[in-house]
Amino acid sequence: ILQFIVRSAELSRNDIILEIGAGTGSLTRLIAEKAGHVFAVEMDRKLFEILGETLKDCNNVTSLNKDILKSKHHIHPEIVECVSNYVNTATTTEGDLCIKVISNLPYYISTPVIIDLLQEALPIKLMILTLQLDITNRMVAHPGTKDYGQLSIMTKLFSDVKVLKKLPPDVFWPAPLVDSAIVKMTVNQNKYSDRIRNYQSFQDVIKAIYISRRKTLLNSLLSLCLKGGIEKDAQGLREDLQPILRKVGINPGSRGEELDLEELIELSNEISDYVCSQKDSV
Template structure:
């Protein structure tokens, strides 16, 4: 029998053990034989072996080498092909994994890397069919937030421009070992065939980053030196507004304005 693994704080490890929550996650993912699926952070395999039994083949990415060794030891007891990548998901080229795209991506993501990992995956959305993640509930609320509230920010705008965002259900702290101090939520992200509005993705990402650079400042101040007030007014956007009040369509318009630096 494999000895117990001590969760490591530096890796943000909170292992899901509640069977009811795992069954709900599996039902939402609905893995089918032949689908290309990759699990980020399989940990002790709570979800991994169920996924593998349904798919027949599964790739996993795990940063903790002790857990990789544990998975290697245990996989002989489970039918199917488990491909283990020992490495950092933040540095992984998902489009170059062994299984051909489109990929399905799942994971119980550590809170400390969830936002940068979501941005990393957005950059590779062209080879991803869908993503299912267990995240801090507060992050999921930001992902799905509507304009005008404190939860609406850069993450909301970037994800909603490129994906359907569907919060599915909440999971309490008691479902994990050790229990985190906050609630978690399971969310589905489905990349859209094309962005919701006509944009240049790189330019759009840069303008959204600038607009939210300092949340309490107006667009006039945050975009100073890049876009002036006259340009904003010509595009029908009041330069005295804050970024959190803009709709996706307005951000698309903002991103299409020429930069003062281009001249």
């Protein structure tokens, strides 16, 4: 499996690797043999000490005893700074440097880490991730299905995902209770940037829709506008929002989980324009 991961990452000496959860360093050593530099992140102190022993003869590895997340919505800034500083000061004679992420992500941090990495300032080009299968199912889910949600949307917004290999529990020790999968994410952080007029508004619309999946789209947007400080009562907002929804071809009684990415972008643009016009008129 380790060799498969290394091959899938298509490593070269121009690659800067952020490895999250380096453990005792078995995979790290294989990566270091082919990559230009590896930033190996391991938060467990005992594992970090073993990692240091494993990598003591590797001169192209920087080991970091830190949690990848500073908070739920932010990659640890010291880790970002370390990678950024290296990229900004390193020299190469053959092409541009390329940042890639390799990780076996624990279930409980998978979603925030993936979303935060996709939104991070680091110009990541590729991620090879080992994840629980239900996480990968959510990443590639289609609108209207039970797995479709914020992770599906953000993944499609910033990347193309391919499931490379499904893994049964017995390939790990200790064996988990669920199946896993290795996925390849080809990242393009500007994939839809020219289509979204206000990224914060896009995020707000997504959050409003998925904080209560069973609400109708009209009610989700109503809650968003009321919290946004628009000085209108609920009935007035309903009367404003219904034609906005119809303008973009969306039934006000539908649920947000039925919308594909293109519809969500168009809707968020219209909501952004509406909110700005209401605040300007005050």
